[in-house]
Each structure stands twice: as structure tokens, then as C-alpha cells.
Amino acid sequence: MRLALPVLSTALLLGAPLAQAQDATTALPGDAAMGIMFNTSISLNLPLVGSDRAARQAEEDAHRRDLYARSVDECRVLLDSIAKSCVITGISVSTQTNSNPGQPDYLYVSSNIAMQVELK
Numbered sequence: 001m002r003l004a005l006p007v008l009s010t011a012l013l014l015g016a017p018l019a020q021a022q023d024a025t026t027a028l029p030g031d032a033a034m035g036i037m038f039n040t041s042i043s044l045n046l047p048l049v050g051s052d053r054a055a056r057q058a059e060e061d062a063h064r065r066d067l068y069a070r071s072v073d074e075c076r077v078l079l080d081s082i083a084k085s086c087v088i089t090g091i092s093v094s095t096q097t098n099s100n101p102g103q104p105d106y107l108y109v110s111s112n113i114a115m116q117v118e119l120k
Helices: 004-026 029-034 053-081
Strands: 036-047 083-098 106-119
Touching: 036 053, 053 083, 053 106
Parallel strands: none
Antiparallel strands: 036 106, 083 106
């Protein structure tokens, strides 16, 4: 019983702010007008055809540029279908080269796009 009281007290103290935070998010109808968050990921696995380091870097740069352009297109797709407004709030792009002996090198490129969307 001695142990149960401090554990119960701690649980109640930690749970109270969480309950208040949940009430605050559901009690503010004005926030609904701001929209909802969308997250989209795009991943590509492409062979590297360049024969030297500069050519491979140019390929990687081109694929990253392509992902940035596709990221902007994600908002266009949402606007054409379900969104009244769309704002990109964050984009991250990463690349990784996979090399295996006796096989062509591949470039793995991925992006994550975060958007704030107001639905139609």
C-alpha cells in the first residue's frame, strides 16, 4: 500500500497535463479552419550511369532537383483533389549510394514533404 500511493499520485500528476492538452486541442474550433497536416514520402532507386565522380555527382544533383519539383507538385495534386489551400511547411531530401562488387551502383533518393492543408 505504501508503494501504491506514490505510484498512483505520480500517475495522476503526469496524466493531468495530458488530459488538459487533449481538452485544449478539441475545445478550439478555430484551429480547424487552419487545416490539417499532410505528410508525403517519395523514394527512388536508380542506377548510376556516370563513369567518373563529377558525372555521378551531377546525376545525384539532378535527382535531388527532381524530388524538390515533385514536392511542389504534391500540393498541386492536393489542390486538384481535396484541398482549398496547401502550404509546404517542410521538405527533407536524402541520398545514399549503394555499391556492390560486380554490380552497377545505385542511388537511393528519398524525400519527405510536410504540408498544411485546408480541405474543400
